[in-house]
Amino acid sequence: MSRTLTDQPEMITASFKGLQGAFELDASFRLSASxxxxxxxxxxxxxxxxxxCIAGLNQMKEGYFSLKGEVWQDGxxxxxxxxxPVGYVFQEASLFPHLSVEQNLIYGQKRSRSAPAPDQTVLNQADVVELLGIGPLLRRSxxxxxxxxxxRxxxxxxxxxxxxxxxxxxxxxxxxRFSKNEILPYLERLHDELKIxxxxxxxxxxxVERLADQMVLMEMGKVKAAGSLQTLLSDPSLSLSSMPEAASVLTGTLTAMDDAFGISTIVVSGQRFQIPGVKGPIGRSVRLRIEASDVALSRHMPEGTSSILNTPSxxxxxxxxxxxxxxxxxxxLGEDLDRQTLIARISRKSLHALDLRVGDRLQAMIKSVSMVRDV
Structure with a gap:
């Protein structure tokens, strides 16, 4: 049985180096196991x-992996x-075609050989069926x-x-896209309700922006960066901010709802955002996504009427x-420890016209904000 490391009780630590055919892998990261x-x-x-490598399906001679202090590989x-004790879900579902849905689930239960971790939520078949909404499917092929x-x-x-x-x-x-939209809410439920x-x-x-808390960014067999999703998305040194679909992910708190107009107020780092369609309860923490191309900049608060609801300082x-x-x-956005980063994508002409410099105080004009999930 593997030995225990007392200095890594709540971490995932991985390091794998070697060749797989002509492909060279040299990837290491250490992140929270949550x-x-x-x-x-x-x-x-x-x-x-x-x-x-983590599943043990590939073995690197120069490899190390531990989960919450339990070492699965050390050289x-x-x-x-x-x-x-891993659950592996592949691109293809790989269900046994000769078994019903229920029999496929029972196979998974029979495969269990390990005791759950002390803080682990132990699910029985009824729990899983309810969590994934597959009750009507049990008798199907x-x-x-x-x-x-x-x-699912x-x-x-x-x-x-x-x-x-x-x-x-x-x-x-x-x-x-339709099937993805069908399954994403169930993946969010797994995130919210499981402790593994x-x-x-x-x-x-x-x-990734919708589901992840942390990210490991990889390029050509190497880890370019690892850390919180928000930090990596807003890091100017990484390629993520140069992607066509670059966006900011912000965390806020629902503080008020205007039922007459279907608008909710969400406070992000002390700034008020008004967003259509977000429901209560008051006090819930939510994740917002704002595309960089949806953020315009001005040196002054816009005057007169405007359809833009969100103009934070x-x-x-x-x-x-x-x-x-x-x-x-x-x-x-915000000050010091509560500060979050918003990305605006503008033309070089606009940069020159506004004469923008680091440290300038501006008004952002945000055309669209979406809530992606609870936090």
């Missing part, structure tokens, strides 16, 4: 390779895959299910094996040019 950690990057950058000391339904059953089977970590390898890559960490592989940044932290004609302006 919530959802996204492994993000372009196709072929090594995300799935890291996941397979050539290696806990085999069948002894690792897998070939009678939609893509989203198959993936695959997740249920993985959960019933009582894993200490859930590994999800692009579980929505094969789904159309999840590692989620994706190359879709909108999925901001301070320029960093100005970053990229491409021939575009600029990202990184803006501080």
């Amino acid at each position: 919530g959802v950690t996204a492994l993000f990057g372009p196709s072929g950058c090594g995300k799935t390779s890291v996941l397979r 050539e000391s290696f806990l085999p895959a069948h002894k690792r 897998p070939n009678k299910l939609s893509g989203g339904e198959r993936q 059953v695959a997740i249920g089977r993985a959960l019933l094996s009582r894993p200490r970590i859930l590994l999800m390898d692009e579980p929505m890559a094969a789904l159309d 960490p999840m590692l989620y592989v994706s190359h879709d940044i909108t999925e 901001v301070t320029i932290e960093t100005i970053q040019s990229f491409g021939q004609h575009m600029t990202n302006v990184f803006l501080g």
Whole structure:
């Protein structure tokens, strides 16, 4: 059995180095063993390779992995895959076609060989069925299910094996947009209700922004950065802010609702945002997403009538040019410890016309804000 490290009780520590065919992997990170950690990057950058190393399906001679202090690999000391308490959900659901949905779930329960961790939520079949909304599917054959339904059953089977970590390898890559929208709320429920960490592989940044708490950013077999989602999205030194769909993720608190107009007030770092469609209860923490291209800047509060509801005061932290004609302006919301970062994407012409400099106090004019989930 693996030894225990007393200095890493609530962490995931991973380090894998070596060749897989012609592909060189050299990836290391250490993050909190809680919530959802996204492994993000372009196709072929090594995300799935890291996941397979954690599952014990690939073995690197120069490898190390520990979960909450329990070491599964330390060099050539290696806990085999069948002894690792992991739930693995692949791109394809890989259900047994000759078994019903219920029988597939029972298979997952029979596979369980490990005792749950002391702080782990132990789910029985009824819990999983309710959590994933698959009660009406139990008697069906897998070939009678939609893509989203198959993936929910695959997740249920993985959960019933009582894993200490859930590994999800692009579980929505094969789904159309409708099926993705069907399954995302169930993934959010897993995030909110389970106490086991999840590692989620994706190359879709909108999925990551909605689900993840932490991110491991990978490029060409290496970890470029690892940390909180908000920190990495707003880091000017990383490629994330130069993506066409670059966005800021902010955390706020619902403080008021105007039922007559269907508008809710959410306070983010002391600034009030008004957002349509967000419901109570008052005091709930929510995650907001704002695309960089939806943020305009002004040196003065706009006068007269405007359809723009959100015009927070901001301070320029960093100005970053990229491409021939575009600029990202990184803006501080709030003060000191409560400060969050908003990104505005403007033209170089606008930068020149406004004569913007680091430290300038401005008004941001935000065209659109979306709430992606509770926090």
